[in-house]
Each structure stands twice: as structure tokens, then as C-alpha cells.
Amino acid sequence: MPLTLTPLPNIPLIQPGDDLARMILRALDTSGLQLETGDILVLTQKIVSKAEGRLVHLPTISPSPAALELAEKSGKDPRLAELILRESNAILRTRPGSVIVEHRLGFVCANAGIDQSNVAENGATCSEWVLLLPENPDKSAAQIRARLEAATPWQGQAGKRIGVMIIDSHGRAWRIGTVGMVIGLSGLPGIVDLRGTTDLSGYTLQITIVGAADELAAAASLVIGQAAEGTPVVHVRGFPYPLREGSLKELLRPKDQDMFR
């Protein structure tokens, strides 16, 4: 079965308080797509954060001494440095222009995932606003999923069983270029454990745990692109693994098993 990723058209610019599930249902309708069991919807972090009101106006932030020090070392705005510290469990590396942290959600990323681009309210361009990641992306995904599934019993049919993921673009160790990665999910596996399965020759597989949700995040990110707040939701059909309950936590390598902190 082919894997098909379709960007949904006509998602408007998101304002705090917007009902994303309703907008997605409308966009699916416009696209002539009906949700089927096994489908997955992938949303960018940015629209979820905006809908949840995670915008912060920098002039409201007073940098602590630690933030002033981080700003000095990184060249970041001290108020942004303050937010990076508040949003992080630990600072892993600091260089001019670059702060790599363990986010409070547990993953490693730059600048605590705080977005300075395209976060203006009401269409105004203003770099004094920044956007934090959603408070609890697994929960955000679950809420959107519940709304979408509740809307799917059409014409007497049973409701559909779908998955929802929230993704962001992350830099990586060793390789150039950002790729889409999951920051929250509901209703699909984060990882798929193939231990015990054998390949066509009957030899037990060496590679045993696949980062399936991250692979899908990368695929969706390709479709969304970077400049396209116009297509911040992707409909996926043909995900090859069985759906189940899942969590971001599956994808987080415990510190004591991580050789590259």
C-alpha cells in the first residue's frame, strides 16, 4: 500500500483560542478527504502553540542573572535567554548563536523550541513576540484526536480510529539540516519494536527498534515545508504499522543510555 501525505488547504492563520479540530474537519471536507481508520493527522507545533495561547511578549520578561550570563555566552536576547532557561531541564551546549538544551518535555533541541519567526498577532510583523512549545503536546494531540474521532461516525457507521501527531523541526548531531521530529502524539506508536522478528533469510534482525513516529514526522515535514504556515496540517494514509496508544516518552533515550550528551 502506498504511503500518501496530503497537505490540507485552507487552514487559516491561527489565533489564540482557535478550534483546530473544527478547522481540520472543514479542511478535510474541502479536500474531499474522509477520515478512515488508520489515518493520521500531523500538525505543526506552531499552530498548536498559537491556538493554546503560548505567545509571549518579550517586554514582559525580566532576565535573571543566569539568563544574562546565557545571553552573554550565546549572543541571544537576554529575555529570550530567560525563556529558554524556564523551558529547559538543562543547558547542554552554548556557543555564539546556539543554545542546545534538554527541553522540559525531555527531548534535546535548540533554543528550547522557542520560535521567533512568524508569530505576530493579527498579521502584524513583530519580532518582540515569541512562541513557546505547547504545555503538554501528548495531551494536545489526544484532545484533537478525540474531537476528530467523535466527528467520524457518518451515516450510522462506527467512529474511525485515527492517530494525531504534533511535530517540530529539529537540528541534529553530526548532520546538517533540520528534520521533522515528533514532540507529541496520540493513537499511534512512537517506536516499533521488531525484536524477535526475522528477515527473509530467517536471520534475526539486528535493527530492532524503529523510530516510526519520527520517520513519519520527517515525511510530513517535507510536505509542510518551512515557509508554509498555509499548510500546517498533513493528512497521512498508509502508515504501515498497527495503531495503538503511544507517547512522546517512547522516543526519549534515557540519559544514562545516551552516549552523546
Next chain:
Amino acid sequence: MPLTLTPLPNIPLIQPGDDLARMILRALDTSGLQLETGDILVLTQKIVSKAEGRLVHLPTISPSPAALELAEKSGKDPRLAELILRESNAILRTRPGSVIVEHRLGFVCANAGIDQSNVAENGATCSEWVLLLPENPDKSAAQIRARLEAATPWQGQAGKRIGVMIIDSHGRAWRIGTVGMVIGLSGLPGIVDLRGTTDLSGYTLQITIVGAADELAAAASLVIGQAAEGTPVVHVRGFPYPLREGSLKELLRPKDQDMFR
């Protein structure tokens, strides 16, 4: 435009010397797919390596003192340790069960990408054979691409302009689960540089370089799965960036810019 990834059926088990381009053309034909300009074909490392005769019989390998030491620290077979050393520029981390290297091709991966699963010759199951990565995957991709493009002027039409990628499954720092990553490519961008572009609010983008080929590699890996030597080739339609000449080197972060070696 949707992104569609279709695994090609009926690719036979590959033997050294096999003509992959011819097998792909036959499989496309079986699938009713005709190559169009902008299409990309993604191949697993394993079939390219096998076709190129990169199988090594472990009893032919004599471990050096350095290999014996690496075997001791990692718990690997000393002959495999010898091959890992030969295939690597540097050993980055060694722990029981785990050797992370900079491969001679420049990327960071486990065990120098040497595959012990499913590498039997003539269908026999035998763990004494291992499979090295292709000698020069960019070149392998270019050769397959040239063959496929040469076959595409049908019925008086001009030849088609396509891309070809070779991928492998890599572990990652910080996150659990392997994901597909490019190890060689021809005819498509490794990275896409969005510097200078603006988003919908007119704000200059923060995220400026996208690992587009790696995003596609992850997507293709999802379709291929891990156990499926039966579908080691994926046809891609709808890659959203313009095709151009490209190279693996675009994706390799220079050592002095890498904070996580």
C-alpha cells in the same frame, strides 16, 4: 500536491553482479508506474551493497591487535571489529554491544554500517557473512540514475529527469529508534537552503537549512520497513523541492561545527 511513496513489488533477492536498474524498470512496469520528471527512486543500502559484491566472509579476516582490543571493549566478534576499523575514519564511542564510528564516507553510525542480518548467499542462512556499505554510494546512485533516465524516452518523448537515493537505518543521539538516512544520492538536493526567504508574516525564517533528502529517507524507510527485503525500492512522487545535482557531502556537518562528537 500530495507526496506519494510506493514500494515496488517483485524485486527478487539480489545476488552479486545483479543489474539493479533493469530490475527496477521491470518492477515499475509491473506496478503500472511510468517514471516522470521529478520522481525519485529510493533504494536500501543492502541491495546496492549486495549487487556490488560487498559481502565479506568472516573466516577470511585476521583481526589486528587494535581489532582485538575493540572486540574486547565492545563484545563484538574480533573479525567484525577488524572490518569496523577498516571501514571507519575514527571510533567515537565504544560500549558493550555498541561501537559508534565516523564511517570513511564521513557520517556517524553504529558498527560502520556493517550488516550481519540477511546477507546469506544463495538463500542459505549464515551469520559468517557480513555486508559492507557500498564503496561510493553517491556514485552508485548516479550510475543507477543514468541507466533509469536513459530508459525513459518512450514513444519519441524526451528523457525524464529523476533522482536516486540510497538509504540506511541509523540510530541517533538523544532519541530511541532508528530512522532512515541518506548515504548516497544523485539528482536531488541533500539540503535545501531557505536563508533569505520569509514566512507568511514577512519575518525572516529562523530555520534556514532543511535536511530534505534525510526527510525523504525517513519517509521511504517507513514504507520499506525493516524486515522487508521484498520491497527494497520505493518510488516517490511529489518531492516538493526542485531537483538539482546533489551529494551526501551536503549533509555532513564539519567536525569543527559539531558540538556532539
